[in-house]
Amino acid sequence: MTGRFLRLTGTSGLILLACLLAAAVYIPVANQYIDPASPFHVNTASVVVFGKYLCFAILALSIDLVWGYCGILSLGHGAFFALGGYAMGMHLMREIGSRGVYGNPILPDFMVFLNWEKLPWFWHGFDQFWFAMGMVVLVPGALAFIFGFLAFRSRVTGVYLSIITQAMTFALMLAFFRNEMGFGGNNGLTDFKDVLGFDLQANSTRIGLYLLSIGALAGAFLICRAIVLSRLGKVLIAVRDAESRTRFIGYRVEHYKLFVFTVSAMMAGVAGALYVPQVGIINPGEFAPANSIEAVVWVAVGGRGTLVGAVIGGIGVNLGKSYLTGALPEVWLFALGGLFVVVTLFMPKGILGLLDRWRRKQIPADKAEQAGAEAEERA
Amino acid sequence: MNTLHKELTRTVLYLDGISVSFDGFKALNDLSFVVEPGEMRAIIGPNGAGKTTMMDVITGKTRPDVGTALFAGQHDLTKLDEASIAELGIGRKFQRPTVFESHTVRDNIVLSLAGKRRVFDTLFARSTEDEADKIDQVLDTIRLADRAGMMAADLSHGQKQWLEIGMLLAQDPSLLLVDEPVAGMTDAETVQTATLLKEIAKDHSVVVVEHDMSFVQDLGVMVTVLHEGSVLAEGSLDRVSADERVIDVYLGR
Ligand SMILES: Nc1ncnc2c1ncn2[C@@H]1O[C@H](COP(=O)(O)OP(=O)(O)OP(=O)(O)O)[C@@H](O)[C@H]1O
Numbered sequence A: 001m002t003g004r005f006l007r008l009t010g011t012s013g014l015i016l017l018a019c020l021l022a023a024a025v026y027i028p029v030a031n032q033y034i035d036p037a038s039p040f041h042v043n044t045a046s047v048v049v050f051g052k053y054l055c056f057a058i059l060a061l062s063i064d065l066v067w068g069y070c071g072i073l074s075l076g077h078g079a080f081f082a083l084g085g086y087a088m089g090m091h092l093m094r095e096i097g098s099r100g101v102y103g104n105p106i107l108p109d110f111m112v113f114l115n116w117e118k119l120p121w122f123w124h125g126f127d128q129f130w131f132a133m134g135m136v137v138l139v140p141g142a143l144a145f146i147f148g149f150l151a152f153r154s155r156v157t158g159v160y161l162s163i164i165t166q167a168m169t170f171a172l173m174l175a176f177f178r179n180e181m182g183f184g185g186n187n188g189l190t191d192f193k194d195v196l197g198f199d200l201q202a203n204s205t206r207i208g209l210y211l212l213s214i215g216a217l218a219g220a221f222l223i224c225r226a227i228v229l230s231r232l233g234k235v236l237i238a239v240r241d242a243e244s245r246t247r248f249i250g251y252r253v254e255h256y257k258l259f260v261f262t263v264s265a266m267m268a269g270v271a272g273a274l275y276v277p278q279v280g281i282i283n284p285g286e287f288a289p290a291n292s293i294e295a296v297v298w299v300a301v302g303g304r305g306t307l308v309g310a311v312i313g314g315i316g317v318n319l320g321k322s323y324l325t326g327a328l329p330e331v332w333l334f335a336l337g338g339l340f341v342v343v344t345l346f347m348p349k350g351i352l353g354l355l356d357r358w359r360r361k362q363i364p365a366d367k368a369e370q371a372g373a374e375a376e377e378r379a
Numbered sequence B: 001m002n003t004l005h006k007e008l009t010r011t012v013l014y015l016d017g018i019s020v021s022f023d024g025f026k027a028l029n030d031l032s033f034v035v036e037p038g039e040m041r042a043i044i045g046p047n048g049a050g051k052t053t054m055m056d057v058i059t060g061k062t063r064p065d066v067g068t069a070l071f072a073g074q075h076d077l078t079k080l081d082e083a084s085i086a087e088l089g090i091g092r093k094f095q096r097p098t099v100f101e102s103h104t105v106r107d108n109i110v111l112s113l114a115g116k117r118r119v120f121d122t123l124f125a126r127s128t129e130d131e132a133d134k135i136d137q138v139l140d141t142i143r144l145a146d147r148a149g150m151m152a153a154d155l156s157h158g159q160k161q162w163l164e165i166g167m168l169l170a171q172d173p174s175l176l177l178v179d180e181p182v183a184g185m186t187d188a189e190t191v192q193t194a195t196l197l198k199e200i201a202k203d204h205s206v207v208v209v210e211h212d213m214s215f216v217q218d219l220g221v222m223v224t225v226l227h228e229g230s231v232l233a234e235g236s237l238d239r240v241s242a243d244e245r246v247i248d249v250y251l252g253r
């Protein structure tokens, strides 16, 4: 049993899960029970920030699954993240009920403001939590399925695919900016009150959401691992390395790509859904093409095709970002660009690749083979 | 018509009047070519004669402009995609050895094993004893049993060629298309490869493209000479190498 679990997580994965567990225990405790004057105290704002980074890490995992393992460089995953976020946001809007500024029990404020008579058809059902949660995965999943069906069937690959994924998220951004679309236009959805009766401003709710995000990240990691370790995962890597060879062996490459792209989009949707109640707003800016590109940089920095690296990149780069945007705001974009160049040129396997190389140097030659086997098991 | 039909169903591969052009350049020009069951055939011809393009047509990678391409006398290869053609039982080794570099030698064979190929089959696939036996058998045949755990990327060029042949074997197709299997091999490896292919040809139909004449000699099978997209000559190696035109366009140079 433990053997099987270790095989599923891998060594570095086990360390990751242990760190997540530690963070799940330490941060709430430090927030609740450690004296605010102590340096070990974690204030609630920081809990929310960490929760946000966990969502980014899930997004990074979803990108690594398609890019690192199947060679599909999606520069549009921010769209799936945002769609999951909007599905959640729509539920939170309906939860406001008559507590909105205009006090309309059915219509969200922005609809009243636009003089809308009734709720658009696609807002129905979102008052139900379970329905909204279904939409969190189904909407991004359906978009990815349709998009992937068309793109992979026509064998669009490489740069062309990346470009059309950018176009997809850009088009969605423009659409969501329009008031007529019915998603709050450029203000998006905000002023949320509570979820399932829990006040979103309450400390306990924030800690709860943070813990949920940790759980979701751990779950997403294990799902990704299960996929990449299965024989299907081997086919994905085969597609990445030699697509036409895979076809001539008899695999329908487009079906495999479609499967992994759809699963990945659903995962990104979940990340977005957890993100929105923590930051308290979702607006069309989340569809910005630059967001998707940034997320790809996280994965590249952490180590493409390693999963653990994606998590490290998703959290690490954002820690750096919040430090830099605080200390030297004008530098951040250059730092991000520079980081990407350095990683592509000197660290093709990212931070995790560096760690791996360092570890191998530490190991005497006779054990090197064993380490190789482990690395392969991890890959 | 009826007799023609009977003739056809007896063939493994039947190409008739195939033409392929790239931007007006005719890579294949009214090519006709037949492989009988259990036959091994060698194809020779100068660079650019259309040998690889012919394999592309047979495996569904390239669609011919005109012509008939039938497998086992009944399957129209010009209408099927790569995966369906592979499923029918046509396997192919590329000219440039193509293996899955970041998989182990063993996993390369695992992925090639005949079996279900659909997404959810592979998602839940478990390794079985039968599979393991089959894999060991293939690894023995291609002499890579002691390298099963190695990354394919770390194999020598010749070993990659063998691994790719092993992948074909694991696929267990009825027709194997082998494009330049001994390119880049040492003489000893070349001889071993000839032995290996002859072994394989005992229960498969095989088409081998090769420039190495001593290797073709070793195979000792009927030879087809391609030139400018069509068949220039056909017969034993001795006979075609005595042919004036073959000497002119190919052997003489
Ligand atoms: N996709 C393509 N687009 C354009 N031209 C092509 C394409 N594929 C092949 N050709 C051309 O068709 C001709 C036949 O090529 P092919 O690869 O079939 O030759 P070959 O007999 O396999 O030669 P070699 O012995 O060098 O492998 C060549 O002139 C080649 O440049």
Ligand SMILES: [Mg+2]
Residues within 6 Å of the ligand: B051, B052, B053, B095, B179
């Ligand atoms: Mg060729």
